[in-house]
Amino acid sequence: MSDLSDPTSSASGGRAEEILGQGRFLRLLRRGKWELVERVGADGAAALIAVTDDRRLVLISQPRPALGGDVIELPAGLIGDDPGCEGEGGEVAAARELTEETGYAAAVVERLAIGPTSPGLTNEQITLYWASGLTKVGPGGGLESESITVHEVPLDEVEAWLAARVRAGDHVDLKVYAGLYFAHARAPR
Amino acid sequence: MSDLSDPTSSASGGRAEEILGQGRFLRLLRRGKWELVERVGADGAAALIAVTDDRRLVLISQPRPALGGDVIELPAGLIGDDPGCEGEGGEVAAARELTEETGYAAAVVERLAIGPTSPGLTNEQITLYWASGLTKVGPGGGLESESITVHEVPLDEVEAWLAARVRAGDHVDLKVYAGLYFAHARAPR
Numbered sequence: 230m231s232d233l234s235d236p237t238s239s240a241s242g243g244r245a246e247e248i249l250g251q252g253r254f255l256r257l258l259r260r261g262k263w264e265l266v267e268r269v270g271a272d273g274a275a276a277l278i279a280v281t282d283d284r285r286l287v288l289i290s291q292p293r294p295a296l297g298g299d300v301i302e303l304p305a306g307l308i309g310d311d312p313g314c315e316g317e318g319g320e321v322a323a324a325r326e327l328t329e330e331t332g333y334a335a336a337v338v339e340r341l342a343i344g345p346t347s348p349g350l351t352n353e354q355i356t357l358y359w360a361s362g363l364t365k366v367g368p369g370g371g372l373e374s375e376s377i378t379v380h381e382v383p384l385d386e387v388e389a390w391l392a393a394r395v396r397a398g399d400h401v402d403l404k405v406y407a408g409l410y411f412a413h414a415r416a417p418r
Numbered sequence: 419m420s421d422l423s424d425p426t427s428s429a430s431g432g433r434a435e436e437i438l439g440q441g442r443f444l445r446l447l448r449r450g451k452w453e454l455v456e457r458v459g460a461d462g463a464a465a466l467i468a469v470t471d472d473r474r475l476v477l478i479s480q481p482r483p484a485l486g487g488d489v490i491e492l493p494a495g496l497i498g499d500d501p502g503c504e505g506e507g508g509e510v511a512a513a514r515e516l517t518e519e520t521g522y523a524a525a526v527v528e529r530l531a532i533g534p535t536s537p538g539l540t541n542e543q544i545t546l547y548w549a550s551g552l553t554k555v556g557p558g559g560g561l562e563s564e565s566i567t568v569h570e571v572p573l574d575e576v577e578a579w580l581a582a583r584v585r586a587g588d589h590v591d592l593k594v595y596a597g598l599y600f601a602h603a604r605a606p607r
Binding site: 294353354413 | 437440446448450453455457482484489531535538540542544589590592594595596598
């Protein structure tokens with residue numbers, strides 16, 4: 230069966246697209262000879278590189294069923310997936326996610342970069358934000374359905390701390406190392 | 419229909435798993451209330467942080483249909499997907515990918531880290547390697563089916579160079595910034 234004769238296919242930029250699988254959160258597509266997964270109902274995602282005035286990097290960890298264990302990550306969230314928050318600016322959504330997950334409010338949230346996480350597999354792109362002027366305003370931990378632990382690690386000890394966590398069986402999202410690049414370049418001395 | 423009565427479901431660690439979509443390269447799964455995508459027929463992936471003796475970072479760009487444009491990336495490849503190369507060590511596969519894609523042979527390839535690229539979406543994990551002692555031995559550019567351009571950017575100019583490429587419409591894989599963290603920490607002065 231060719232893509233064009235498949236009733237589930239649709240034209241996208243002149244290139245036939247076929248839905249291979251549809252879930253509640255993810256959709257698997259074939260586009261020409263390529264396959265990719267896209268998120269359903271989210272406009273994008275934001276991740277935050279948040280460093281306290283005394284040079285501690287704020288990280289989270291949470292169980293991730295895809296990996297079968299805990300993953301250490303930058304605080305992050307989907308944009309546009311919360312009812313009533315559609316269309317809000319990226320900085321606003323990012324600041325809200327930071328407070329929900331870590332309990333920190335940021336005086337300043339600045340956009341650093343945007344880019345794909347795994348361009349051979351998904352069209353997902355994540356915007357990285359720099360959060361500074363941090364004040365603890367709550368416990369963090371995320372929504373009731375989430376199971377998030379907050380970590381505050383002195384910036385110069387992060388690599389050793391991550392190595393110890395890996396030895397203990399945790400995973401480290403590679404975006405944490407991207408965060409370390411920006412944190413070392415921008416944190417107050 | 420419950421997961422357990424679905425003929426496509428299988429037990430995985432005691433948790434029901436359902437295949438929502440199956441392609442040639444990717445598979446969409448539901449695991450409990452979670453959805454994830456996994457690669458078919460690859461053992462993992464390697465990406466290389468390769469810095470020449472005169473402090474140039476070796477990057478590639480290639481068209482990525484998932485993003486609708488060119489993406490700037492670390493040299494990288496799947497492990498275990500080439501006939502005849504099953505079971506080879508990660509360093510060997512990584513060194514081969516570096517030469518195929520960039521034309522550089524590395525005197526030393528060292529493992530730096532392994533981690534997920536997007537743990538809310540996929541179980542994909544990528545191993546980062548440090549490649550040093552580089553010698554140009556070929557043109558690079560990848561296999562015939564690939565369309566890879568090689569870039570050698572002075573390490574202290576990479577951030578400005580990336581910003582210019584983004585203004586010109588390219589995307590930057592976030593793992594490039596992870597590469598910058600390790601490159602700045604380890605490159606010869």
